Amino acid sequence: MNNSMVSMDKHRSVGTRPERIDAKEKVTGSALFGTDIMMPGMLHGRILRSPHAHARIISINTANAESMSGVFAVVTANDLPEADDMKEKLGESTINYKFLRDNNLASDKVLYVGHAVAALAAETPDIAENALELIEVEYEILDPVLDVRESMSTELKILHEQLRTLGSTNDKSTNVAQHIHHVKGDPSLGFDEADVIIEREFITAPVHQSYLEPHAATATWGKDGNLTIYASTQGAFVTRRQVSQLLQYPMSKIKVIPTEVGGAFGGKNPTYVEVPASLLSYKTAKPVRVVMSREEVILGTGPGSGTSIKVKMGAKKSGKITAAQAELCYEAGAYPGSPVDPGSMAIFAAYDIPNGQIDGYDVLVNKPRVAAYRAPGAPQAAFACEQVIDELASSIAMDGIEFRMMNAASEGTERINGKLHKSIAIKEILGIIDDHPHYNEPIQGPYQGRGVAIGFWDNWGARSSVDINVNSDGTVNLISGSVDLTGSRTTVAMQAADVLEIPLEKVKSSMVDTDSISYADTSAGSRTTMATGKAAVEAAYDVIGKLKLEIASLWNVSIDSIRYANGVFSSNKGKDTNMTFQELAGKLSGQVTGHGNVNVEDWAGAGGGTIVDVEVDPDTGQIKILKCTVIQNAGKAIHPGQVEGQMQGGVVQGIGWALYEGYEYDKNGKVLNANLLDYKLPTALDVPNIDAVIIEKPFPSNPYGARGVGETPIISPAPAIANAVQKALGVRLHRLPMTPSRILEEIGITSE
Amino acid sequence: MKDFTYVSPSSIGEVVGLLSENEGCAALLAGGTDLLVQLRNTNSDVDVVIDVKKISQLNDISYDVDNGLSVGAAVPCSQIYQSDIILEKYPIIIDAASIIGGKAIQNRASFGGNVCNSSPSGDAIGAMMALGATCEIVGSNGVRTVPINEFFIAPGKNILMTDEILVALKVPPPKQYSGSGYIRFTPRAEMDIAVAGVGSYLEVDRKSDQILSARIALVAVAPTPVLSTSVAQMLIGNTPIENTIQMAASLAQESISPITDVRGTAAQRKHLIGVLTKRSLNLAVSRVK
């Protein structure tokens, strides 16, 4: 692997703002998303879902549905082979295939309202819909547990009898799947040294990624035994892996073709519809498409964790933090796997804390199994930590930025989990906030307040694959195994173009299916532009190396004498030794393909911050965001426009978490707002212009110094807004979302 | 969604005929922003969907000094807020038309649909009730006119018979020295449904500055939008000053017993009705002319 950085004089595309490769197709509506796939003879699959939050399945009778005219097949968990009780890291989270199987089609128990129980395929969507009612399921209804703290202590409402807490010797049934424990220094001594101690508890609601496009998959199980699946997924290879495991079928015989994806944000890593569609296609020998409704997406797919978090921090009057402690209780939903681990990593990551303790609990509740959601676990943690930081600062009458600066982590800081920070830019970010006009201008009126918060996210590296084929006209085709969620086709092509020293227009960049290229991890963890970009750089260097071989034999000179600069090959031996990339491409004796297969193990996290002004209507409790500035360390902004887009998009979602979004349950575990009217996302009118400030502190192990940028910006908006509300109203909200009715309760106008 | 037959007649007579033929199994379609959602989501018994947008009477806005305003039942909000006469004489109608859903919804959604959908949270209903509108209804037995506050029975239920169509909403010509305003509360700035809403109408005596008549419509705090007679009575004879408005707000709060649901708590609604009564009365007062 070539670890040197691409020299600045080669940056022609990188750092500019070309039009996204996928832009025109998407804005004109011609791009093909998962729901657009149509095949001759295709059947429509629908999934029967549990009306109960917790129940044992006594029996499922599919006979009536099967005999309905227009219905071709019905499948249940009985059609699936037993799955291995085996855990594997897929994407940012760990999957246990036994649990994944039960989440795809419930076997013995249903564990949340919306849990998939059976699936059927019919000639039309309407027949399929109506046939669902003919599947008879007999349930023995059990008491659900919905509250994370209740679930931690209950001995009665157990979701999985066989579950034991990971790492514990206690051999009792429990809903606590894992307890994470980190200690640094001596926390009790640290708290003894403190002049002030603040301890608070915070609650956040489960929130859905709310991608515009619902989950969709179209499966064709051919007579030749090959299974082809068009899927709206963020990782074609991880989808293939899951399908292969659940069907116990060889990976080589499963081809996953990723469609354009209408949003994922972490939620399109686990499979939901792919396996039922495949089973139905197997049974019917026809293509089967399964598309979820919005209600199904909300009920049946993984949201981000609801949490209960306690934070205690102590500081000296001088401003130095002496100790910090957190207890993070994260809802996993029906099966283990909440993001409490990354949440625990993120909670104090921006600070240099001498004594600390973190306890994280992965807790089952009767809600859908959570999935990753943009910086999984971190926004919840920051909502807690950054409010306590604010309160600590004001309790010693210190400016919030000054206080954070005094305690900021930097390269080499030991984190509470024992890991050392690599190159980071928390102090630079705080400096930018401190100097920013937005932070320094006066507040305009009553009931207005300004808040700030910062956040840090570890990002991810992992495996990416890129091939570049050189065409005889001097153009190249770049293919990658990474699904393009964010414009990565463009940013990856830009990085290759600069190494190849050809204009971006000469690079056609596509994402391809799992038969066409080697393995790539899922597009997640803010990794794609960074890691797949690195694969593209490798592939481009491979092309140049191979072209040098070609030209050396053409000119009959030694390869060491060949130089490639400004798109021209030259040699100081022999004569006539000047040839452009394009000329050479036309003279090749063989095919030139550059391969870039990387496993990025050295990557860097990224910090960011938010400054926000709010105005609260004290009569209605409504919070209006007046102004927002977001700051982030991108390492190197390969495409500054896309980086700004990520920052602004992250803030919009952060505003959603802060003010509007959250699952609402009744006491039986029924979701009361499984639609986009009552599950409220911010609209264009709820969001102000968001000013994005990119800072570039390069990460030297990346060819361009790039860091992941996609996730960090969702972390700090909610605490920044909460801090601003505190300034505006004098009350602090410890619970998300900060709805008008909660504000009215907090200021004592109404009571619960 | 179940299959249905779509028809688009061009006369009211044809509609009434079709409604009678398909008793109980036909639905009228204006903008469809309620109906299509309902057809998709529920096990509907609708076999025939009758599009009323091709009927000219339902698409007209007309005004004359004697009879006042007539808004055809199918006129979309976007057309309503582009009407100069409505803007000049009935700004409260614009208040409602410009907040229903968002721009895209407003291009389809009609006041007739809002009224006939008969949701407790209908914004057009709140405005029209405050204005004292009447509903012009045609059925096999001919034409009848019903005051809008007598139109609603329960959430989603109204007095229309299965063979009847709402043709227009009629509003009397504005009195001199009258003003009106509609204000609702939603958590979001658009694409949202009222947690509570208040439409206010006032007519004042120019000399004494006393309130001569008043109508206060309360939205989303009872099974149907309601006119608060107690508030109206209290206002009459008083001058529209802060104290009066405060009293009206308290009285409005006392007059309701709202429920808690996913969109808001009872306490929140009760509180908001006070705030919104004040705000809509102030808006109405500011518009008196």
Ligand SMILES: Cc1cc2nc3c(=O)[nH]c(=O)nc-3n(C[C@H](O)[C@H](O)[C@H](O)COP(=O)(O)OP(=O)(O)OC[C@H]3O[C@@H](n4cnc5c(N)ncnc54)[C@H](O)[C@@H]3O)c2cc1C
């Ligand atoms: C995203 C979204 C946002 C919304 N926001 C709001 C909002 O902010 N405020 C609000 O009040 N509403 C809102 N609504 C509801 C809806 O848009 C309004 O009620 C709208 O005014 C309905 O008008 P329409 O023309 O679309 O009615 P349709 O859906 O066509 O009809 C509604 C009902 O009335 C019946 N009907 C229609 N015309 C007649 C007639 N002439 N005679 C007899 N019956 C008739 C239909 O059969 C149906 O039952 C929203 C809806 C959506 C989808």
